[in-house]
Amino acid sequence: METNTQRLLHTFAALADLGQEIADNADFEEMLRASFHLLLGSLAIRRGAVAEYDRERGQLRIVAMRGLTESGQTELPLAHDHARRLASMGSALSFEDATNEAERFLDDHKVFFGSVEIELLVPLVVRERLIGVVLLGEKASGEKFGGDNLEIICSLARHIAVGIHSHHLLEEVERKADENRRLYDGLRTIYKETVHAFAAAIDIKDRYTNGHSVRVGKYSEIIAREMGWNDEEVEGITIAGYLHDIGKLIVDLSVINSPERFNAKESKEMSRHPAAGYEILARINHPYAEIPLMARYHHERIDGNGYPDGLKGDQIPPGAKIVTVADSFDAMTTDRPYRKRLPLADVFVDFRENTGTQFAPEVICAFCRAFLREIEGTSKEKRLMKLLGRNYKNVEVVGPLLSQLISDLDGGAMAATATTH
Amino acid sequence: METTESESVRSRRVGDTAVIYAGDYLNKLSGERVERECKRQLESGCRALVISFRDTELVNSIGVSILMGVIDAAQQSGARLIFSDVDDHTANLFEMLGLTRHVTVVTDEEEALASLAPQTRVTEPRAVATGS
Numbered sequence: 001m002e003t004n005t006q007r008l009l010h011t012f013a014a015l016a017d018l019g020q021e022i023a024d025n026a027d028f029e030e031m032l033r034a035s036f037h038l039l040l041g042s043l044a045i046r047r048g049a050v051a052e053y054d055r056e057r058g059q060l061r062i063v064a065m066r067g068l069t070e071s072g073q074t075e076l077p078l079a080h081d082h083a084r085r086l087a088s089m090g091s092a093l094s095f096e097d098a099t100n101e102a103e104r105f106l107d108d109h110k111v112f113f114g115s116v117e118i119e120l121l122v123p124l125v126v127r128e129r130l131i132g133v134v135l136l137g138e139k140a141s142g143e144k145f146g147g148d149n150l151e152i153i154c155s156l157a158r159h160i161a162v163g164i165h166s167h168h169l170l171e172e173v174e175r176k177a178d179e180n181r182r183l184y185d186g187l188r189t190i191y192k193e194t195v196h197a198f199a200a201a202i203d204i205k206d207r208y209t210n211g212h213s214v215r216v217g218k219y220s221e222i223i224a225r226e227m228g229w230n231d232e233e234v235e236g237i238t239i240a241g242y243l244h245d246i247g248k249l250i251v252d253l254s255v256i257n258s259p260e261r262f263n264a265k266e267s268k269e270m271s272r273h274p275a276a277g278y279e280i281l282a283r284i285n286h287p288y289a290e291i292p293l294m295a296r297y298h299h300e301r302i303d304g305n306g307y308p309d310g311l312k313g314d315q316i317p318p319g320a321k322i323v324t325v326a327d328s329f330d331a332m333t334t335d336r337p338y339r340k341r342l343p344l345a346d347v348f349v350d351f352r353e354n355t356g357t358q359f360a361p362e363v364i365c366a367f368c369r370a371f372l373r374e375i376e377g378t379s380k381e382k383r384l385m386k387l388l389g390r391n392y393k394n395v396e397v398v399g400p401l402l403s404q405l406i407s408d409l410d411g412g413a414m415a416a417t418a419t420t421h
Numbered sequence: 422m423e424t425t426e427s428e429s430v431r432s433r434r435v436g437d438t439a440v441i442y443a444g445d446y447l448n449k450l451s452g453e454r455v456e457r458e459c460k461r462q463l464e465s466g467c468r469a470l471v472i473s474f475r476d477t478e479l480v481n482s483i484g485v486s487i488l489m490g491v492i493d494a495a496q497q498s499g500a501r502l503i504f505s506d507v508d509d510h511t512a513n514l515f516e517m518l519g520l521t522r523h524v525t526v527v528t529d530e531e532e533a534l535a536s537l538a539p540q541t542r543v544t545e546p547r548a549v550a551t552g553s
Contacts, residue, residue, distance in 0.1 A: 006510075006517060007517055037487065038486070039482075040486040040489065041486030041487075046493070066490060067493055140492075140520050
């Protein structure tokens with residue numbers, strides 16, 4: 001094969017291998033080392049180095065090197081103005097007919113290079129910014145670098161520059177992504193803390209139902225998890241529970257804290273709170289889209305006799321059905337000014353009587369299952385027991401009632417009733 | 422330690438000379454193994470290295486660069502370096518790139534060992550596989 005043809009083939013193969021290294025090698029430093037070897041091997045250059053430029057620290061960091069120095073030094077200072085001038089040169093600078101920039105570079109690093117002869121300095125430039133440099137010593141052939149050699153070197157160097165630049169861009173993207181993740185986590189924390197603060201504000205307004213919003217949130221969470229909702233959905237329903245009564249903030253304090261059952265006028269005033277809650281919550285861009293609807297519909301009933309919109313059955317969002325059960329359970333198990341809390345058995349009898357009319361059967365069933373597991377000890381946590389507090393003892397007496405209710409609901413008897421309404 | 426063929430480079434010691442067998446394709450992976458083995462042999466006191474290219478069909482740019490590293494290492498150790506069994510294509514490449522100015526290229530391993538005869542006392546004629 002003719003020498004020139006073989007030389008061309010060898011160079012093309014180096015260029016192809018370089019492209020593959022840059023595209024495929026996930027290890028940046030390994031990619032640079034391989035690229036450096038390809039550059040040296042393409043023209044059999046005996047010594048050299050490739051360094052990336054750290055703009056912030058104003059220095060070159062040598063990533064791969066052969067035969068340049070024994071000093072072990074891997075960092076070379078490079079002033080910003082010098083870096084700018086090198087970037088503006090753009091092509092290989094020969095020390096043979098030394099340019100000012102090349103001479104200055106050698107002068108600045110006399111100790112590093114010692115007696116080693118450097119023949120070429122190739123600035124690695126992308127978008128007019130210095131990315132790094134390639135330093136090259138003599139060829140094995142002893143010949144000087146010719147014009148075609150410089151073309152090959154500059155072409156390979158451009159690929160290496162793009163490889164370094166791409167790596168830096170990727171690092172920047174990853175850094176920004178990390179920063180965004182941290183900001184997002186921070187915002188979520190603020191959001192949750194704000195929700196808790198609102199829940200506390202709602203409960204403070206109603207002195208008879210202290211802690212109600214937080215408990216409804218927790219009951220809703222337990223029910224949703226029992227129904228197989230995923231973590232994100234469970235988090236959403238928990239927050240919906242915390243905020244379901246936020247509309248009470250616009251209800252007159254004297255109505256909320258009335259020591260007696262509401263009269264017609266007070267009932268009307270009180271019944272404004274779901275729609276008002278929706279109006280308040282709809283203005284907020286929640287991570288969980290259905291929260292305003294859960295607040296609006298937590299007094300709807302399966303039979304359509306609820307308020308504010310009189311929705312029926314599946315017209316009511318599943319989340320609202322859960323909050324309804326959680327809200328009613330807490331209302332029945334806490335003291336009110338006009339009545340004492342109900343015995344637990346009475347609560348579940350109420351559930352049984354109103355499943356399919358007021359309550360969704362699948363929600364009651366899930367709640368009973370979760371409760372029964374705590375009673376039977378098959379659930380590690382006793383979250384429901386803790387929420388009920390010391391006021392309820394011997395809760396295991398409702399076990400048979402729960403079993404029967406679950407059996408009826410699973411059997412579909414009550415579910416069938418629900419669909420007829 | 423037992424090593425598999427793919428993870429090792431074959432070599433044998435003939436007196437003060439080490440014969441290292443380059444694989445069929447001298448690229449980054451196989452080149453680094455050859456380089457490591459050469460350096461290991463030099464550190465263990467070898468005075469001459471023979472790299473046999475009898476199985477080598479292709480040497481890429483990284484392979485060339487690594488061979489230059491071996492040339493430097495041999496020169497720094499004051500050891501002789503000989504390439505043997507180089508096919509025409511690779512021989513032309515070495516000639517074109519100027520490697521032959523720094524290394525002797527001979528026809529085969531026998532000629533290489535013969536040219537090193539004064540230095541070569543056959544003390545360990547067995548072939549060994551060495552880990553990378």
